[in-house]
Amino acid sequence: MEARLERFGNQIGGDRLAEARRALEQGDYSIADDLFAEIEERRRLEVEEAARAAFGRGEIAEAEVRWADASRHYARAVDLQEEPEFDTLFKARELAWLAGEFDSALLFGHRLIELARTLSEPEKLSRALNEHALTLEGQGRYAEAETLLRQALEICEQTLAVDHPHTQLVRKNVESLRSQKPG
Known part of the structure; x- marks a missing residue:
């Protein structure tokens, strides 16, 4: 533990490091724990950046x-x-799809729907369902895509105006899928 603290010596300062060492020698782990928590939080902020x-x-x-x-x-x-935030997953799915990385787009689409289901924002869930349906449609999985598009449209009709741009987009996607679907 002391060796790990030593590695962070420049970040935590000599006085605090010495204090943590003395506490550890007496069996008190609280100061070391506080220092590690501080370093962890600092790193978390760096990762977010x-x-x-x-x-x-x-x-x-x-x-x-x-x-x-x-x-x-x-x-x-x-x-x-x-x-992951909704917008980040949304963009990851969208650009994976545009780049032809359909397996990645499917994974991001699943994660996007899972996240959207935890939020209490129906429009986001509708957007997630619509986007994932586009990925499925692109892979010829028309029945699955249609199911998701119908769910998205139902959400739109219950929560958004009939002339809302997203409602119109989903309705257009349902109609487009119907015209492309074989048989």
Whole structure:
């Protein structure tokens, strides 16, 4: 434990390190625990900054129409976030799909729906269902896609206006799927 504390010596300062050593010698782990918690929190904030930076790089790559790079950056942002945010997962799914990384798009789509179900924001759940349906449709999984699109449309009709842009988008996707579906 002392060796681990020593590695963080520059970050925690000599006086605090000496205090923690003395406490450890007496069997008191509380000061060392507090120092480790402080270092952990500092690192967590750094990781969050790295996730925001990765997301920013994804936005740049997306603006430059570099889908594979954008997909990689958004996926990195998801990986760095302890609990991925809706918008980060949304972008990761979208850009994986645009980059032709359909297996990744499916995984992000599943995670997006799971997250959206925990939120009490029906529009986000509808968006997640709609997006995942697009991925399924792109893989020829029409029945699954249609089920999700119908769920998304039902949510829209219950919670949004009939002329709301998202309601219109989902309705258009349902109709488009019907016209493409074989048999």
